[in-house]
Amino acid sequence: MTALGRPRGFDRTVALDGALQAFWEQGFESTSITDLTRRLGIGPPSLYAAFGDKRALFLEVLDLYYARFVEFLDQTLAAPSPRRDAIAAMLLGIARFYSTPGLPKGCMINTMTAPAGEPILQARLAELRSSVQARLQREMRTAADAGELPQDLQPDTLAAVIWTTVLGLSMRSRDGANRAELESTARSIMTIWPPTR
Amino acid sequence: MTALGRPRGFDRTVALDGALQAFWEQGFESTSITDLTRRLGIGPPSLYAAFGDKRALFLEVLDLYYARFVEFLDQTLAAPSPRRDAIAAMLLGIARFYSTPGLPKGCMINTMTAPAGEPILQARLAELRSSVQARLQREMRTAADAGELPQDLQPDTLAAVIWTTVLGLSMRSRDGANRAELESTARSIMTIWPPTR
């Protein structure tokens, strides 16, 4: 059974990707419906029929971005080796991800600030951020349980430092820092976690 | 010689401080002229006569905030003691400044993102940020010249790490991290700079 009525004239997933690009570059407020319709090559009614209103579209875009980001985390953190190596690789990967040629600079979730008057968006952004943060905490605790942390370094403290660095890297990327600079910082920060010998 | 004509019915510096508060909390776009006039208790013509348009007011507010921030930096960095102690004190002070009760959370300059379509504001924000960053670089170089840095730690690399941390602390504060958490991160990060013994 195929769909009834006139078929959609554009690919929904492609359009969603285009919206992702637009929101990632310009943020929620600065991206107008006109921006989107022009970039996607469709009319406003098509956009509204496919995605609902602007807020719903943005939330769907956020979910897409988040899914990709988590997929990336899963990959780099899947390494069986000592946790410290995995975290180091993750940080380096994030530094590179934030400075990928052809993609907007920085992290869509970490540097994005939702407008006041959009508490739903603010809450969702905060939720996603704290979700990543919690993931880091879990990683550090398993590392601690495995005896990979020095006595005087609490896992939550270490997780907070790593998380702070991730946020800072995102902002610096947005400000025009190049890939080499971000990589350098990602490497240096790992010296606060001396390899257990 | 006093001013001619009807005197202004409000204190300009007090109003500027009110605008600072508003912009700091809500950002440029989310703060409407109506918000400002309501908060300051004045009408739109008074506001426009005193400060020019919204963009000019924001720029003046930025300058005020920056001046205060630099004044704070000057104070903490004036300490004659080893540079490392001064930087540690500065980081701790920033962590506290970003979580001062009664003030908006985070840094107005570091977490503020100007809307696309306002290149002047974007440029000014970037300029102020890179100015602080340059200040940190200078501090680290003098520390290096004084032999306070270990051999394998480049001053610019260290400055980048500190700066990344400052940016990250600002974001975390904005996300609701409490003062103790920020202080903890500020202290931990200094372990990448071992005291020269």
Add this chain to the structure above:
DNA sequence: TCCATTCTGTATCCGTGACTACAGAAGTAC
């Protein structure tokens, strides 16, 4: 007291952005 000057309150103007009404187009089911 009268004028020149500057500020203030009210009521707008104007542009823009989110969203939609409506008519026509493009499909499927019979």
Add this chain to the structure above:
DNA sequence: GTACTTCTGTAGTCACGGATACAGAATGGA
């Protein structure tokens, strides 16, 4: 082919935000 359903393009509605016109109020100077 006809009916029914769904999508699309054009044009427009509605609300809101930045900015201002204008009349009146408050000062200094002669």
